[in-house]
Amino acid sequence: MKPMRKLLLLLCAVATLSSCGERMRTAETQIVVSIEPLRAIVEGIVGDDFEVVTLVPPGASPETYEPTPEQMERVERSQMVFAVGLIGFEHSTVERLTESAAVRYVNLSESIDLLDGHCHHDHAEEHHHAEGANPHLWTSPRQLRQMAATAYAAIAAEWPDSTVYKANYEAFITRLDSLDGRIIRRLSEVTSRAFVIYHPTFGYLAEEYGLTEIAIESHGKEPSADHLRHVVDEARAKGVSKVFYQREFPRSVVETVARELDVEPIEVDILSGDVEGMIYGFVDKLAR
Ligand SMILES: [Zn+2]
Structure with missing residues (x-):
């Protein structure tokens, strides 16, 4: 049933049709x-x-x-x-x-224990x-x-x-x-539990499923050369083979990091309306 529409139809019976159509x-x-x-x-x-x-x-x-x-x-x-x-x-x-x-x-977010850190660097x-x-x-x-x-x-x-x-x-x-x-099962197959991403959007998932999110973005801005060096070093040390970009953020700097690590950047659409598909898709790409 559609309670709101039912209510509106009821209102139609007592109001003029024109105002109801409106x-x-x-x-x-x-x-x-x-x-x-x-x-x-x-x-x-x-x-x-x-x-x-x-x-x-x-x-x-x-x-x-x-x-x-x-x-x-x-x-x-x-x-x-x-x-x-x-x-x-x-x-x-x-x-x-x-x-x-x-x-x-x-x-x-009312009843949730929030993470305050965004980034797993120093x-x-x-x-x-x-x-x-x-x-x-x-x-x-x-x-x-x-x-x-x-x-x-x-x-x-x-x-x-x-x-x-x-x-x-x-x-x-x-x-x-x-x-x-399904996420737990798929993650049992990953080779590295760390990944690189431009804007750090998987902090909760990482925390809950034992992953390490390495963010390219720094202080909400494009990273310095120093920060980029740090990202690449950390990614190498952790055996990262997956580098993600989001279309809301600059792609060129992600490509630079991916090139350093000798991999192709992968797109993830964190603002998709299909959240279940987006989350599993991300995990699946990580495990591939
Ligand atoms: Zn954000």
Whole structure:
């Protein structure tokens, strides 16, 4: 069933048709998510009852992103807004908008033990994210599980009668548990548990599955020659054969490192809406 649409149809019976038609086309049947991977969590629970709208467009980096005036208007008129809760624009812009518009803002990192380090080098205390915590929670199935629990609690509070949402949520958790098992099995085949990546986005996954993430980016900026030397040395010492790039960040410096290590850089799309496929795809490439 589609509770929101049912409600709107009911309203149609008591209001004029023209104003109702207007309502159906506005953002009131929309749920907003800050980044595309959160779509997987929300749609995993509500199915296609709502149109899920993502703020950060493909190819843009969430950390430097600011919503457009049109998006801000959507946020104000949406049903609910879901955010990681640790990315700059979420707190500075989106959360404030929801407060003044009385829209429910759901912070999906609320109940999570956050990693503050971003980088496994000697300057491990550095990071460049809002709130001083590593925001890349969605790249780990165990953190996704927590985020889904928080999302489901918020959705169930709004629509407490939906048995479908409960069943969907439980099925999503079952899939994440199975993903966890598949990752463990696939990682038993890796030759090196270390990898190089431009922007360090797999900190939680690395911590949970005993991997070492070596970041090319330094202090949220392009690396110095010194830092690059350090990355290559560490990668060699750890037998790294996988170097990853993300399209939101410069590719040339990744190619330089890959050349030094005599490997081809591999793309990983950490902002894919198919989070389960993205995570397993990453692990699978690491193990190849
Ligand atoms: Zn980041």
